[in-house]
Amino acid sequence: MMALVYLGSGRRAWQECPQPVISQATDAIVRITATTICGTDLHILKGDLPAVSTGRILGHEGVGIVEEVGTGVVAFKKGDRVLISCISSCAKCSFCRKSMYSHCSTGGWILGNQIDGTQAEYVKIPHADTSLYALSSDIDDEAATMLSDILPTGLECGVLNGLVKPGDIVAIVGAGPIGLSALLNAKLYSPAEIIVIDLDDYRLETARSLGATAVISADGKTVEAVMTMTGNAGVDVAMEAVGTPATFDICQSIIAPGGRIANIGVHGKPVEFHIEKLWSSNITLTTRLVDTVTTPTLLKLVHSGQLDAKKLISHRFALNEIMKAYDVFEHAAETRALKVVLKVGN
Ligand SMILES: NC(=O)c1ccc[n+]([C@@H]2O[C@H](COP(=O)([O-])OP(=O)(O)OC[C@H]3O[C@@H](n4cnc5c(N)ncnc54)[C@H](O)[C@@H]3O)[C@@H](O)[C@H]2O)c1
Numbered sequence: 001m002m003a004l005v006y007l008g009s010g011r012r013a014w015q016e017c018p019q020p021v022i023s024q025a026t027d028a029i030v031r032i033t034a035t036t037i038c039g040t041d042l043h044i045l046k047g048d049l050p051a052v053s054t055g056r057i058l059g060h061e062g063v064g065i066v067e068e069v070g071t072g073v074v075a076f077k078k079g080d081r082v083l084i085s086c087i088s089s090c091a092k093c094s095f096c097r098k099s100m101y102s103h104c105s106t107g108g109w110i111l112g113n114q115i116d117g118t119q120a121e122y123v124k125i126p127h128a129d130t131s132l133y134a135l136s137s138d139i140d141d142e143a144a145t146m147l148s149d150i151l152p153t154g155l156e157c158g159v160l161n162g163l164v165k166p167g168d169i170v171a172i173v174g175a176g177p178i179g180l181s182a183l184l185n186a187k188l189y190s191p192a193e194i195i196v197i198d199l200d201d202y203r204l205e206t207a208r209s210l211g212a213t214a215v216i217s218a219d220g221k222t223v224e225a226v227m228t229m230t231g232n233a234g235v236d237v238a239m240e241a242v243g244t245p246a247t248f249d250i251c252q253s254i255i256a257p258g259g260r261i262a263n264i265g266v267h268g269k270p271v272e273f274h275i276e277k278l279w280s281s282n283i284t285l286t287t288r289l290v291d292t293v294t295t296p297t298l299l300k301l302v303h304s305g306q307l308d309a310k311k312l313i314s315h316r317f318a319l320n321e322i323m324k325a326y327d328v329f330e331h332a333a334e335t336r337a338l339k340v341v342l343k344v345g346n
């Protein structure tokens, strides 16, 4: 089969690879019909995640048709159309029993990381019964692909951890696919205001079209702008959706007393936490690796039309054009790329 292979820092190729085979009774082989590229795949290519070995097939998002199941798989059979979660879960270990699938002792985020991923014609899914989701025919491949990672991340790490409530003033720092998916999810909870902050004017325009009540171009005066907008009170929820010290700093500077800072971004460097200012502010700071426990809820919201997942898609390619799709995704500022969907035969 063909697959997108990581060949070491800065190098990738679409090349022939051995087809995956069942090795555990709980495995399933899925024929990919749609997949996408994540910012995290770019981090891997930059060499930011050294644990990913050369030769690894990338990708942790996708939709497909079950090709084969191990003898222990009971929930799925050949021919079933399924959503692949970016998090594999055994549903039995102590972390899974606490709904913390991201820390599953034999799963978690392993696809396209510790085991071969979804940017391929076929993928092996461990713990298939509890890592795949059946898809009804009214949810198409494009919408479903947004449910593998970005929509649960925005909902769980941003909105649920941030305890967004009706009437809240919410700020989202970063308007990439993750920040925008946090925006779509936050709207479900009727906050009074959603302020989106980014450096990229096109992404801010997109945020507005998706329901941001105000946007701020990050230019060094971001904190002052937010404080002016909020009558010097600050925001009830500040979501960090970039992963840099500068954007974490914005969040801690704009949080109102009693507010919640919900960190979503993957951080490679330490940040300075201003406890000397915040100790008396009754704030909460949360961190989370997406657990994908909200996938069943998100499937219902897409099914009922309350969440238009496809609004986050900017480009579509055939799977065998994935090298070109990476070029587009890597140059998002020029190409205006958000989510880039790769499809097979549809
Ligand atoms: N916690 C989790 O489980 C989880 C899951 C998936 C992704 N992530 C992380 O979420 C983060 C966002 O992902 P993404 O795919 O949307 O990334 P992205 O790179 O597409 O978007 C980041 C956005 O931040 C903006 N930005 C950069 N510096 C800024 C600054 N100083 N001020 C304001 N805006 C700035 C960029 O213009 C860009 O639009 C990444 O760190 C990613 O690794 C976390």
Ligand SMILES: [Zn+2]
Binding pocket: 038, 039, 040, 060, 086, 149
């Ligand atoms: Zn991802």
Ligand SMILES: [Zn+2]
Binding pocket: 089, 090, 091, 092, 093, 094, 095, 096, 103, 104, 105, 106, 107
């Ligand atoms: Zn587990």
